[in-house]
Amino acid sequence: MAVVFEKPHALTNVPTHYCPGCTHGIVHRLVAQVLDELGVEGRTVGVAPVGCAVFAYNYFNCDMIQSPHGRAPAVATGVKRALPESVVFTYQGDGDLAAIGTAETVHAAARGENITIIFINNAIYGMTGGQMAPTSLPGQVTQTSPYGRDVKTQGHPIRVCEMLSSLDGVALAQRCSVDTVKNVNATKQAIKKAFQYQIEGKGCTIVEVLSTCPTNWGLEPNEALDWLRENMMPYYPLGVYKDAAEEENNG
Amino acid sequence: MPKLTINESLCKGCELCVKACPKGILELNKAVINAKGYHTLHITDQEKCIGCAMCAIMCPDSVIKVER
Amino acid sequence: MGEKILMKGNEALAEAAILAGCRHFFGYPITPQTELAAYMAKRMPKLGGTFLQAESEVAAINMVLGAASAGVRTMTSSSSPGVSLKSEGVSYLAGSDLPCLIINVQRGGPGLGGIQPSQADYWQATKALGHGDFQIFVFAPSTVQEMVDLVNQAFDLADEYRMPAMILADGMLGQMMEPVEIPEVSELKLKDKPWATNGHKNSREHNIINSLYMQPEDLEQTIRDRFARYDDAKAKHQVFESYLTEDADIVVVAYGASSRISRSAVEQARELGIKAGLFRPITLWPFPNDELYKLAGSAKKFLAVEMSMGQMVDDVRLAVNGRKPVEFFGRTGGVIPTPAEVLEQIKKLAGGDR
Numbered sequence: 001m002a003v004v005f006e007k008p009h010a011l012t013n014v015p016t017h018y019c020p021g022c023t024h025g026i027v028h029r030l031v032a033q034v035l036d037e038l039g040v041e042g043r044t045v046g047v048a049p050v051g052c053a054v055f056a057y058n059y060f061n062c063d064m065i066q067s068p069h070g071r072a073p074a075v076a077t078g079v080k081r082a083l084p085e086s087v088v089f090t091y092q093g094d095g096d097l098a099a100i101g102t103a104e105t106v107h108a109a110a111r112g113e114n115i116t117i118i119f120i121n122n123a124i125y126g127m128t129g130g131q132m133a134p135t136s137l138p139g140q141v142t143q144t145s146p147y148g149r150d151v152k153t154q155g156h157p158i159r160v161c162e163m164l165s166s167l168d169g170v171a172l173a174q175r176c177s178v179d180t181v182k183n184v185n186a187t188k189q190a191i192k193k194a195f196q197y198q199i200e201g202k203g204c205t206i207v208e209v210l211s212t213c214p215t216n217w218g219l220e221p222n223e224a225l226d227w228l229r230e231n232m233m234p235y236y237p238l239g240v241y242k243d244a245a246e247e248e249n250n251g
Numbered sequence: 252m253p254k255l256t257i258n259e260s261l262c263k264g265c266e267l268c269v270k271a272c273p274k275g276i277l278e279l280n281k282a283v284i285n286a287k288g289y290h291t292l293h294i295t296d297q298e299k300c301i302g303c304a305m306c307a308i309m310c311p312d313s314v315i316k317v318e319r
Numbered sequence: 320m321g322e323k324i325l326m327k328g329n330e331a332l333a334e335a336a337i338l339a340g341c342r343h344f345f346g347y348p349i350t351p352q353t354e355l356a357a358y359m360a361k362r363m364p365k366l367g368g369t370f371l372q373a374e375s376e377v378a379a380i381n382m383v384l385g386a387a388s389a390g391v392r393t394m395t396s397s398s399s400p401g402v403s404l405k406s407e408g409v410s411y412l413a414g415s416d417l418p419c420l421i422i423n424v425q426r427g428g429p430g431l432g433g434i435q436p437s438q439a440d441y442w443q444a445t446k447a448l449g450h451g452d453f454q455i456f457v458f459a460p461s462t463v464q465e466m467v468d469l470v471n472q473a474f475d476l477a478d479e480y481r482m483p484a485m486i487l488a489d490g491m492l493g494q495m496m497e498p499v500e501i502p503e504v505s506e507l508k509l510k511d512k513p514w515a516t517n518g519h520k521n522s523r524e525h526n527i528i529n530s531l532y533m534q535p536e537d538l539e540q541t542i543r544d545r546f547a548r549y550d551d552a553k554a555k556h557q558v559f560e561s562y563l564t565e566d567a568d569i570v571v572v573a574y575g576a577s578s579r580i581s582r583s584a585v586e587q588a589r590e591l592g593i594k595a596g597l598f599r600p601i602t603l604w605p606f607p608n609d610e611l612y613k614l615a616g617s618a619k620k621f622l623a624v625e626m627s628m629g630q631m632v633d634d635v636r637l638a639v640n641g642r643k644p645v646e647f648f649g650r651t652g653g654v655i656p657t658p659a660e661v662l663e664q665i666k667k668l669a670g671g672d673r
Binding site: 041042044058060063066074075077078079082 | 520
């Protein structure tokens with residue numbers, strides 16, 4: 001009997017603290033599978049954010065750094081400049097990347113920093129109990145938008161891939177989702193392409209993954225996947241927003 | 252026949268696998284509770300399993316090992 | 320090189336860091352420190368090193384955190400407002416037991432303040448550069464030569480004690496030019512860092528650089544371990560200079576730029592027959608308490624002279640521990656005190672004895 005599927009080596013045996021059905025777990029596995037398939041775990045350094053994924057440093061078998069809230073792209077820059085041969089990724093939530101860490105994100109991208117940013121967009125602050133995030137949808141009810149996000153006073157959600165795709169330093173900006181098996185597999189391919197571009201020195205790669213937060217959305221895990229499809233996907237269309245390779249051959 | 256190995260201790264009873272299974276042969280075993288207090292994954296009809304691993308792909312906690 | 324060359328303080332700091340093996344500089348423009356970054360911009364690329372002007376001082380200190388985690392010698396430099404922006408990062412660096420060098424070329428504060436020299440970041444550097452229980456080494460050079468010498472010591476001690484180190488300079492020292500002898504560096508023996516996150520290469524368990532401990536007892540233990548290292552540093556590395564203090568009735572306590580001014584005042588006082596001396600802390604952390612406490616046996620009065628409203632004076636009082644009175648004189652906002660003004664204070668203190 002051949003093994004068709006098993007836990008990738010790059011994931012530790014530490015059970016995760018994520019809530020039941022939280023899709024952080026899926027994306028962790030996809031990153032770990034890519035590290036295994038590319039055989040780079042030994043020269044990879046991962047940078048964990050502040051937020052639900054702060055404990056990612058316990059879940060990956062590569063070297064890990066826990067960075068201050070929003071600063072992972074800067075920390076990753078420091079690592080990559082110090083170790084140009086290393087493979088460096090950040091794993092960040094929407095509050096970490098698109099609120100407090102916006103400047104670090106934009107400038108790592110503008111510098112074409114050879115790092116891979118795994119951006120989990122679940123439209124809410126999870127760890128702190130469900131506050132409005134920079135990606136919360138108009139009208140979305142959260143702890144800090146109890147009457148539904150009012151764009152007049154609380155602004156509009158940020159489409160990160162579209163924003164970063166205008167920066168020349170970006171080699172890949174792609175938005176995926178983990179709401180179906182098909183999409184999970186597509187997300188894995190995107191993550192793999194991102195790491196390969198990094199290894200080829202093409203520049204900054206970012207994979208935005210639409211993800212769920214059953215607990216703070218107040219939904220069953222499977223219902224949360226439906227909510228994601230019906231509400232987030234229209235506002236955050238999946239797709240490739242920048243791909244250096246495509247530009248090369250039709251550029 | 253494909254073989255599923257389930258690590259009940261890691262299962263959180265989220266049922267993403269249950270919905271993903273094209274053969275509908277997965278369910279939570281209401282008679283079992285693991286150390287974390289979750290009902291864990293249970294295969295109702297092993298013969299129908301085609302080893303597609305869609306359950307494992309949707310599982311956030313690497314609970315399921317699939318062999319074929 | 321060995322022979323003396325004329326160098327600007329900021330540039331001497333940069334060259335010294337390079338000689339100390341620093342190959343990764345992350346900075347941001349801010350007066351009066353910017354020449355340091357500009358110098359690094361010229362030199363680092365030629366050495367295969369990193370010069371990166373970050374988008375903010377916040378980003379810069381976090382790049383230092385990344386490079387330090389990777390196990391290389393790394394630094395950032397800034398001036399007062401920029402150092403305030405770095406405070407969270409420094410707390411993480413200390414909380415993650417990471418060595419690095421931070422240079423503060425102080426300017427007048429608070430707020431945007433001014434661009435003239437100041438020493439009003441003493442408390443920030445030695446007491447509260449960030450949240451939580453932690454310390455960093457703080458060195459206070461008073462000449463361009465001393466800046467060069469202290470950079471190497473700062474890197475070595477930072478590595479040895481696994482903690483950040485700061486050179487607390489000011490706009491005057493940064494901008495002035497003085498003859499400097501840049502030491503010939505034979506061969507750098509950099510400390511081995513098995514804890515670094517530089518890729519386990521399948522030959523070791525993975526390393527984790529982290530400052531988060533959800534269990535209070537775990538967090539407390541890491542803090543207590545760190546404070547044991549601080550105690551060791553306090554015991555071994557209190558560095559100072561005493562000038563004419565053996566028979567001094569009045570001991571002026573001053574560091575950095577204000578110590579140069581006080582030295583002139585002390586000499587002028589001696590000419591007037593006043594037995595004055597200068598005690599100059601070189602390490603502001605660990606503060607040279609032991610020597611000061613001894614001096615309190617012989618001196619009659621102490622006069623702390625600072626370019627601030629008085630911050631180091633508190634530590635002098637703590638060290639003297641009530642044995643003798645400790646007075647203060649200072650100018651702030653970027654105003655530089657004159658030797659005449661300091662002499663006036665010394666005479667007033669001595670006047671009591673006439």
